[in-house]
Amino acid sequence: MRVAVTGGGGFLGSHLCEALLRRGDEVVCLDDFSTGDPANISSFLEDPAFELVRGDVSRSVDVPGAVDAVALRGGPATVRALPPSSRSSRRTGSVAAARSFR
Numbered sequence: 001m002r003v004a005v006t007g008g009g010g011f012l013g014s015h016l017c018e019a020l021l022r023r024g025d026e027v028v029c030l031d032d033f034s035t036g037d038p039a040n041i042s043s044f045l046e047d048p049a050f051e052l053v054r055g056d057v058s059r060s061v062d063v064p065g066a067v068d069a070v071a072l073r074g075g076p077a078t079v080r081a082l083p084p085s086s087r088s089s090r091r092t093g094s095v096a097a098a099r100s101f102r
Helices: 011-023 038-044 076-080 092-100
Strands: 002-006 026-031 050-054 069-071
Touching: 002 011, 011 026, 011 038, 026 038, 038 050
Parallel strands: 002 026, 002 069, 026 050
Antiparallel strands: none
């Protein structure tokens, strides 16, 4: 399975990337590193099943190829993508990511 992980460079996102790679999935890590740290994913960069796409999911991000699933991390970028009235919603990450994958 090919899984896109938004916020994959953050603490939680990088652990999710690691778990998915160990499970045998291909991982596309989406992050602009505004709060994440590239060191969190440095050990994955040589793995052929891992791909890093630098970008802000509150804007359009080009992900080459199809993905089977999107794992949403509701970090600052996903919150900025929404109007203030929606920011407290549990849908925050879902809406921003859906916009990103159009």
